[in-house]
Amino acid sequence: MGSSQSALNFGAGPAKLPSEVLYDVQQEFLSYKNTGMSLIEMSHRSKEYMEINDNAEKAVRELLKVPSNYKILFLQGGGCGTFAAIPLNLMNRTGSADYAVTGTWSAKAAKEAAKYGKYSQNLRDREVFPDESTWTLNPNASYLYYCDNETVDGVEFPKIPNSHDVPLVADMSSIRCYIWRCPKNIGPSGVVVVIVREDLLGNAMKVCPSVLDFTHVAKEKSIHNTPSTFSVYVMEKVLQWIKKNGGVAAMQTQIVPLTIGSEVGLIYHFVGGKNGNESLEAKFVEEAEKLKMYQLKGHRSVGGIRASLYNAITVSDVELLVKFMVEFQKQYGPKP
Known part of the structure; x- marks a missing residue:
């Protein structure tokens, strides 16, 4: 064999x-745009990195057709950090939230949310997908949380759930979700893309760290502190690669x-x-x-x-x- x-x-x-992206990264690694410095050596407030940051945000907005009343944020902390960031930013609206617990990742998210307020969960036995008609939703919940695809458990939502006018929070980080319905990974580990509606900002709990405060991060254009510059740099290249190769629609046909x-x-x-x-x-x-x-x-x-x-x-x-x-x-x- x-x-x-x-x-x-x-x-x-x-x-x-994509090999094409990795080759570009290799060619630029020692000297980014003939500066004589690697991107990982440059200031996160340099004009070179600021351009990368802006272009990455523009590419996400263009590829996903993100409306102008949504902010695009680049956070650190991975999925687990975002599990905490969501209740810290959103649960304060009413003090409670609903979680559709359909597998490992949504269960972790719900466990994190329990630290910051009341929440209800709609459970399944991990063998049968939960019919929405069986869910008991709180009309006063700050949001309804669901994980579009539970990669560990092999469960994927067949459609976007109906949150009945309650803000909907979707974990779209896994395969076949979001832009990740094309390539799941749009860069190396180190950066999380958060897209949040503007009217949901401004409600973070007082205990919310500034690096996880959606309102603060949006104001600082995702550069409150030193971001994972290399991760954003590679992500921007992958996003441009997607655009070059026909965008999200073309990627979906190639799955x-x-x-x-x-x-x-x-x-x-x-x-x-x-x-x-x-x-x-x-x-x-x-x-x-x-x-x-x-x-x-x-x-x-x-x-x-x-x-x-x-x-x-x-x-x-x-x-x-x-x-x-x-x-x-x-x-x-x-x-x-």
Whole structure:
């Protein structure tokens, strides 16, 4: 099962980025725009970085058609930091919030919200998706929170839930969400994109740190303190790459389906089975890495195997993975 192809990255977290973008980053790394300095050495208030910051914001607004009455913020702290930022900024409106708890990530968000006010949650048994007709929503909630796609649990909302005039907060950070319905990762770790309606600003709790205060961050154009400049820089390049290649609509048409042919259907059934063999899974990862196929191990909380097919992944990449999986099943699977 030997192969000489370059590394294939099927990671679900930090994931594959377009080769064209990585090449540009490489070319500019030692001297950004012939300044003789790397971008990571420059002041975050330099004209060079300010231009990157402004262009990234403009690209998000253009690609997603963000209305003018919404602010686009670049925050630090990852998803977990944002779990806290949301109630700290929004729950103060009425002192309570609703959470649709449909899996691991929304459960973490709800647990964080419990530190700052009252909240109700609509639970599921993680086997059956919750029908909205069964939800009990608080009409006086500050917001309704949901996670569009629970990557750990394999649950994705089929449509945007009806919040009945209550502000809706959506975690769109995972695959097949938001602009991430194209490539999930639009840059390296270190930056979170928050889009918030202007009339929801100005209600942060007094205990809210200024670096997480949406109102303050908006006023400071996401440069209250030293931001993750390199992450924003790469993100801006990926956004421009998306624009160059036809925008969000074009990216959506290029998404690699999970059911290309009978072989993929067969293998995904094998990978997604609930009766996984841990030793066989370890062998699968080991053999895959010999072929330079990386990050196929499932999330640490559930184990198993997971292949994330983001837009930087090509059809030929998937075909190589499928070929390996079929061969692996023939060699290690049940014998007729």
